[in-house]
Amino acid sequence: MARYVTRFAPSPTGPLHLGHAFSALTAWARARDAGGTALLRIEDLDRSRARPEWEARIFEDLHWLGLDWPRPVIRQSDRQAAYDAALARLAPLTYPCRCTRADIRAALNAPQEGAQGPDGIIYPGTCRHRRMEDAGPDDTIRLDMARAMAAAGPLTFVETGQAPGPRTVTAEHMIRGVGDVILSRRGMGAAYHLAVVVDDAHQNVTEAVRGADLADATPIHVLLSRLLGLPVPQYHHHRLIRDAAGRRLAKRDDARALSTLRDEGLTPHDIRRLLWPDGPAPL
Numbered sequence: 388m389a390r391y392v393t394r395f396a397p398s399p400t401g402p403l404h405l406g407h408a409f410s411a412l413t414a415w416a417r418a419r420d421a422g423g424t425a426l427l428r429i430e431d432l433d434r435s436r437a438r439p440e441w442e443a444r445i446f447e448d449l450h451w452l453g454l455d456w457p458r459p460v461i462r463q464s465d466r467q468a469a470y471d472a473a474l475a476r477l478a479p480l481t482y483p484c485r486c487t488r489a490d491i492r493a494a495l496n497a498p499q500e501g502a503q504g505p506d507g508i509i510y511p512g513t514c515r516h517r518r519m520e521d522a523g524p525d526d527t528i529r530l531d532m533a534r535a536m537a538a539a540g541p542l543t544f545v546e547t548g549q550a551p552g553p554r555t556v557t558a559e560h561m562i563r564g565v566g567d568v569i570l571s572r573r574g575m576g577a578a579y580h581l582a583v584v585v586d587d588a589h590q591n592v593t594e595a596v597r598g599a600d601l602a603d604a605t606p607i608h609v610l611l612s613r614l615l616g617l618p619v620p621q622y623h624h625h626r627l628i629r630d631a632a633g634r635r636l637a638k639r640d641d642a643r644a645l646s647t648l649r650d651e652g653l654t655p656h657d658i659r660r661l662l663w664p665d666g667p668a669p670l
Contacts, residue, residue: 391423393596393623394587395449398430399442402644406598406628408452409662413625414596415454416669426590427456431464432575432582448645452655453670461590463582470577473585473615474528474570480535480614481570483522484514502564505603509566527578528571530611532562539613542606548623549599556606568607580607588617596623628662 395411397403418425427449431437449456474481486494494511502509515531522528536558543555570581577585587595587608595608602624612619630643648658659668 389591389593391418391421391594392426392590392592393418393423393594394426394428394590394592395596396428396430396583396586397445398433398436399438399445400433400436401441402646403445403448404628404643404645405648405658405662406643408448408645408658409628410596410598410625411449411454412452412659412662412668412670413623417594417596417623419670423593425454425456426592427460428586428590429460429462430579430582431462432577432579434464435574437464444646448649451645451649452658461586463577463586466582466586466589467576469585469589470571470582473581474577476615477530477570477611478519480531480538481519481528482515482517482531482567483519483526484510484517484529484567484569485523485526486510486513504565504568505607506566506568509564510568512567515567525573527569527573529567530570532565532567533558535610535614536561539610542609542613544605544609544619545621546602546605546624547594547621548596548625549602554605556609561606561610565607580604581611584608584611584615584617587620588612588615592620594621594623596625598627599624600627 393414395407395414397407415425427445429442429445431442490513491508491510494513495508510529514529519528541555541557542561543553545551545553568580569578572578602622605622605624609619611617645658659670662668
């Protein structure tokens with residue numbers, strides 16, 4: 388059996404908040420209980436928003452919580468060659484897209500169109516006829532979901548978090564409920580879905596620990612793993628930490644930023660009590 392490996396993979400685009408602390412502490416606890424390893428990965432593909440000072444704050448906040456990790460830390464900005472190689476392997480199942488968000492909204496005229504998928508409005512397929520050899524420097528690259536599912540066959544994975552158990556995903560769901568997802572964005576190289584799959588395989592991740600807001604994206608990641616011949620990890624989706632109004636915490640919510648709470652005099656023990664008010668924290 389493979390040794391347990393998980394990861395915490397924040398983006399250095401703002402301060403870590405209580406939700407990040409919950410996810411990191413959950414990942415480290417699961418690694419400890421399994422006798423394995425929790426890795427830190429910096430997901431800095433969005434170079435327009437990533438900042439060195441936010442990355443430094445990530446290290447500071449995690450150390451303050453009492454967490455440590457193996458070095459060196461992988462940064463996605465250093466991994467473009469790996470993403471390019473993966474995208475090249477997927478080329479027979481992809482096509483270039485020049486549509487803007489306004490173009491997509493304008494194309495959504497049929498009653499069944501305009502549904503929401505994991506990436507927002509499901510793409511109507513305007514550019515699906517285009518060929519990769521016609522791709523321009525400003526095009527995004529999309530996965531033709533119908534062709535991809537025909538190549539991959541049924542998708543299965545194991546959920547270990549909320550409602551644990553095996554999962555099977557149908558082609559109909561992926562085609563109608565997910566659509567032709569973007570694999571490469573203008574100015575970013577790889578998009579999130581492709582990068583996270585390539586990086587998890589590179590780091591031998593056996594269980595991806597993350598928030599329930601990413602559960603709907605998991606079939607995309609399982610599909611890409613299958614198409615690229617990569618191992619499919621288990622997935623542990625945990626509850627989300629919300630504010631008093633029930634909204635999921637965001638990086639703009641400075642009142643819940645770990646650095647703000649630390650400056651107000653809270654200790655790491657106080658943070659754990661906030662996150663696990665009804666029982667002992669896992670770490």
